[in-house]
Amino acid sequence: MKNLRAADGTDKNNVYRQLGLTMTCDHEKRVVVTEVQPPPPVGVMVVSGGGHTR
Incomplete structure (x- = not known):
């Protein structure tokens, strides 16, 4: 929260x-x-028996 409080207006927006x-x-x-x-x-990540794919 401190980082957001200290950020400039553009970054907060x-x-x-x-x-x-x-x-x-x-x-x-x-x-x-x-x-x-x-x-x-x-x-979306799909897990199969051989590993994972995206």
């Missing part, structure tokens, strides 16, 4: 975007709803 972070502010209720929806894994 990249991390938040990769995590799929959204924040919605409800001013009347005085709450912020935060959601993280990271993308699904890109690679």
